[in-house]
Amino acid sequence: MSQNIPIARPFLGEEEAQAAMKVIKSGWLTQGPAVLAFEEAFSDMVGAQYACAVSNCTSALHLALLVVGVRPGDEVITASHSFIATANAIRYVGAIPVFVDIEPDSYNLDPAQVKKAISSKTKSILAVHQMGMPCDLQALTQLAKAHGIPLVEDAACAIGSEIKWNGVWQKIGKPQGDIACFSFHPRKVLTTGDGGMITTNNREWDKELRQLRQHGMSVSDSVRHASKNVVFEEYLRFGYNYRMTDIQAAVGLVQLGRMKSIIKERRRLAEQYMTSLTILPDVALPAEPQWARSNWQSFCVLLPSDCEQQSVMQSMLNDGIATRRGIMCSHREPAYSDHGLWRCWASEHGCDDQSERCLHLKNSENAQDNAILLPLFPGMTFEDQERVIASLVKACNQESRSNNG
Numbered sequence: 040m041s042q043n044i045p046i047a048r049p050f051l052g053e054e055e056a057q058a059a060m061k062v063i064k065s066g067w068l069t070q071g072p073a074v075l076a077f078e079e080a081f082s083d084m085v086g087a088q089y090a091c092a093v094s095n096c097t098s099a100l101h102l103a104l105l106v107v108g109v110r111p112g113d114e115v116i117t118a119s120h121s122f123i124a125t126a127n128a129i130r131y132v133g134a135i136p137v138f139v140d141i142e143p144d145s146y147n148l149d150p151a152q153v154k155k156a157i158s159s160k161t162k163s164i165l166a167v168h169q170m171g172m173p174c175d176l177q178a179l180t181q182l183a184k185a186h187g188i189p190l191v192e193d194a195a196c197a198i199g200s201e202i203k204w205n206g207v208w209q210k211i212g213k214p215q216g217d218i219a220c221f222s223f224h225p226r227k228v229l230t231t232g233d234g235g236m237i238t239t240n241n242r243e244w245d246k247e248l249r250q251l252r253q254h255g256m257s258v259s260d261s262v263r264h265a266s267k268n269v270v271f272e273e274y275l276r277f278g279y280n281y282r283m284t285d286i287q288a289a290v291g292l293v294q295l296g297r298m299k300s301i302i303k304e305r306r307r308l309a310e311q312y313m314t315s316l317t318i319l320p321d322v323a324l325p326a327e328p329q330w331a332r333s334n335w336q337s338f339c340v341l342l343p344s345d346c347e348q349q350s351v352m353q354s355m356l357n358d359g360i361a362t363r364r365g366i367m368c369s370h371r372e373p374a375y376s377d378h379g380l381w382r383c384w385a386s387e388h389g390c391d392d393q394s395e396r397c398l399h400l401k402n403s404e405n406a407q408d409n410a411i412l413l414p415l416f417p418g419m420t421f422e423d424q425e426r427v428i429a430s431l432v433k434a435c436n437q438e439s440r441s442n443n444g
């Protein structure tokens with residue numbers, strides 16, 4: 040009996056376990072030397088001047104929006120087609136998400152729609168690198184600059200992804216925008232169990248982020264610990280507990296060392312899917328623009344119209360293969376649709392559709408309803424991939440037979 044194939048599997052080993060144990064035995068468990076070392080290694084890896092470790096990417100996005108100056112009542116342009124944390128972070132600061140559609144083949148924000156959505160109330164663009172595929176940052180940064188609004192990057196899935204910037208390959212998070220936020224959740228390419236990182240080249244923002252993640256405290260634990268004099272802290276502003284622990288950071292440091300080989304392997308597996316899946320010409324494969332190198336955090340295919348998503352997924356699950364449906368759309372979830380907590384960019388032009396379907400988000404809705412994510416993780420064998428492909432072919436054939444009578 041063959042083993043089930045999961046959708047993802049974190050790539051962790053003995054080294055991570057040893058690193059975590061070393062911290063546990065050291066007696067310094069949070070906001071200590073391992074966090075500082077992880078921040079330094081991370082900023083070096085992406086080429087950013089500053090990196091601030093936090094508890095997860097949702098807290099990273101919350102703090103990023105605060106430091107770039109988004110306030111209650113402001114509008115932030117973003118994708119509905121993203122994990123709900125993207126929109127939630129905008130709500131955390133009391134602002135209103137203005138959702139624009141995605142491009143159908145990259146699953147990323149459509150810059151032409153972003154342009155139409157910019158108004159006097161827009162205080163930021165929150166651009167997502169969905170599933171690790173870099174979004175069109177050249178176009179989006181130009182728009183942001185032209186309107187004097189900061190560009191925040193939701194790079195939750197995009198560690199190690201690259202973009203060609205003025206002819207040179209750069210890591211996402213350098214940051215090409217103003218500030219970028221990463222996730223280290225186990226479904227991501229690098230994991231610390233849970234965790235996040237914020238990169239920026241703005242020294243003042245980095246200072247603020249460090250205060251905000253630790254209750255608004257004026258002195259960091261490491262500075263107080265190293266001081267020869269008694270230090271009394273102050274609470275300079277209303278802050279949060281968004282700390283990363285040293286146990287997480289120590290794991291993250293080991294994971295960073297594995298990044299190059301993890302991404303090389305993920306890109307090889309994606310290439311293999313791209314080649315083999317040409318046997319299903321009606322299944323649309325994800326597009327990697329010439330200026331982008333994805334880390335393939337997820338591998339997403341769009342099913343033809345005669346294949347019902349849930350039936351295909353069920354048939355594959357019956358074969359022992361886990362899949363996931365296309366990325367969710369926040370505007371269709373009760374947390375948003377029931378409360379009118381979002382705005383369609385076209386509202387002012389006659390679109391009052393705040394219900395479950397929005398004409399102006401049709402690519403997003405189509406991707407949620409008709410795309411599926413296939414298993415992709417280091418350690419996946421050639422035979423595993425062959426099984427996935429054979430199972431998908433079988434499911435699609437069954438579906439088209441039943442739909443064609």
Ligand SMILES: Cc1ncc(COP(=O)(O)O)c(C=O)c1O
Pocket residue numbers: 095096097098121122124125167169193195196221222223224234235
């Ligand atoms: C695009 C995107 N943004 C934000 C998040 C939130 O990340 P975290 O779970 O680290 O808070 C996720 C997590 O899945 C995500 O995919």
